[in-house]
Amino acid sequence: MPATYGFLSTYPPTQCGLATFNAALATHLTGGAPGSGVVRLLSADAAGGGLEVDHTAPRVVHTWHTDTPGGWTAAAAALNRFDVAIVQHEYGIYPGVDGDEVLPLLDSLKVPTIVVLHTVLSTPSPTQRSVLERIAATADAVVTMTDTARKRLIAGYRVDPRKVTVIPHGAGSHSGAPRETGDAPHLLTWGLLGPGKGIEWALRALAELDDLEPMPAYTVAGRTHPKVLEHHGDVYRESLQKLAAELGVEDHVRWEDVYLDQAALSRLIRSADVVVLPYDSTEQVTSGVLIEAVGAGVPVVATEFPHAVELLADGPGLLVPHQDPQAMATAIRHLLQRPRTATRLAGITGGPTLRWPAVASRYHNLAQRLVADRTPVATSVPA
Structure with a gap:
């Protein structure tokens, strides 16, 4: 059973949906327990305040400054300290041509790796297609958040369908907020x-x-x-x-x-x-x-x-x-x-089923399976 998770993504206080997603997944998957950590992607133009860091989420253990050449090396080393790596993928967050600097990072990971695809293009450029196919080939598991994305990925790219799992985007619970009504709809x-x-x-x-x-x-x-x-x-x-x-x-x-x-x-x-x-x-x-x-x-x-x-x-x-x-x-x-x-x-x-606790549980079950697949089976030695 995985004890620790390493997360690679943008992260608060960066203000984007990917950072918010990663923070929520990290929080609900680890329950705030110590040991897990975030490797944060940070570009010069993305740095900024306005969204407070969620201190119940795993702490940031390393920042990959994407404007610095070769930053993937230290990022990979940081992720290898955990039992499972969960990597968010969007073309715009990694350096290189169509974000291809994520590829040597994935090649360097020694732990089971789950890559979460936030975009699957129906008509990608040749480079975009190549990057995504190489990501899927290297990862132990690929997650799409809709069945539409899964079908598009399997039909339009050279990807092993056995690696692809659909886990929906999580939703927060808003029931604690009072229902406010006004004079107009x-x-x-x-x-x-x-x-x-x-x-x-x-x-x-x-x-x-x-x-x-x-x-x-x-x-x-x-x-x-x-x-x-x-x-x-x-x-x-x-x-x-x-x-x-x-x-x-x-x-x-x-x-x-x-x-x-x-x-x-x-x-x-x-x-x-x-x-x-x-x-x-x-x-x-x-x-x-x-x-x-x-x-x-x-x-x-x-x-x-x-x-x-x-x-x-x-x-x-x-x-x-x-x-x-x-x-x-x-x-x-x-x-x-x-x-x-x-x-x-x-x-x-x-x-x-759309709430974050249920979504995080599905990631945990997937991670458990990947760790089990990597664990050598003990065999008895004849006397």
């Missing part, structure tokens, strides 16, 4: 802001609801993505605010330019009548925001990105075509005007 989108989030379509949908009495309020919560801010400034947010004014809905939109801690996020989610996910992406196979909304029992209106199609079809929300504000407005109107339908949808949440 509350629509909510949260997460790091940048082009592709599709907020412009949600604003246009909001304008289609101006006949409702009272007209819904719409909260857009989240800071601008650090890489977007570095390269383009806050142009996207400013364009959205300008669009809201042109549509005449600026008084019904609240912009929260903050990265929310768990308590604030719970309060915000509990205040929502509908979570709106107007994403432009047709590739997104994992959405932590979607899982959190479903796990909290809030009905969702989402565009047809892969994770939403898998989770919401015949489930806790309504799907609409991409970039179709009229269809989005119709779906939102349906939920707001038919509370019994919204309540029924909100009740189809996947239950406790």
Whole structure:
């Protein structure tokens, strides 16, 4: 049975969904017990405050400064001190061409290794395909968070399907936060802001609801993505605010330019009548925001990105075509005007299987199997 885990990922106070995911998994998988640790990926532009470190999570034992050449060597040495390594993979977090510096690190690991794939592209570049195939070949196990991602991986890449396990993205428990209600129905989108989030379509949908009495309020919560801010400034947010004014809905939109801690996020989610996910992406196979909304029992209106199609079809929300504000407005109107339908949808949440304790238990069981497979079987020697 594995006694200690080493985690490789971005990590708080870095403000991104991957860091939050890794911190939650580490906390629930180890229970805060000593011995496990995090090897943190940190780039110069990602460093920053605003999100307090969760001190119940395993401590950071090493920082891989990804702007420093050859940083993978010390990172691999740090991970080899643990019984099992759990490596988060996203193309944008590792140095090298399409993040290929993760490959020598994986080759250097002597302990059972689980790689968690946060993105599986349907049309990768040749290098992206090669990197992911080599990751899967080297890892002892590969985790996808949706069956859609598993099927895409097995069908589109040279990967041993026996290595691939589906474990859903975990959801926090928001039941401790009070249910806050206002005078108007509350629509909510949260997460790091940048082009592709599709907020412009949600604003246009909001304008289609101006006949409702009272007209819904719409909260857009989240800071601008650090890489977007570095390269383009806050142009996207400013364009959205300008669009809201042109549509005449600026008084019904609240912009929260903050990265929310768990308590604030719970309060915000509990205040929502509908979570709106107007994403432009047709590739997104994992959405932590979607899982959190479903796990909290809030009905969702989402565009047809892969994770939403898998989770919401015949489930806790309504799907609409991409970039179709009229269809989005119709779906939102349906939920707001038919509370019994919204309540029924909100009740189809996947239950406790989406909660972090259940998700962490599945990682633990997978790790146990990998350790057992590596453990030599004792044999008796004839006298």
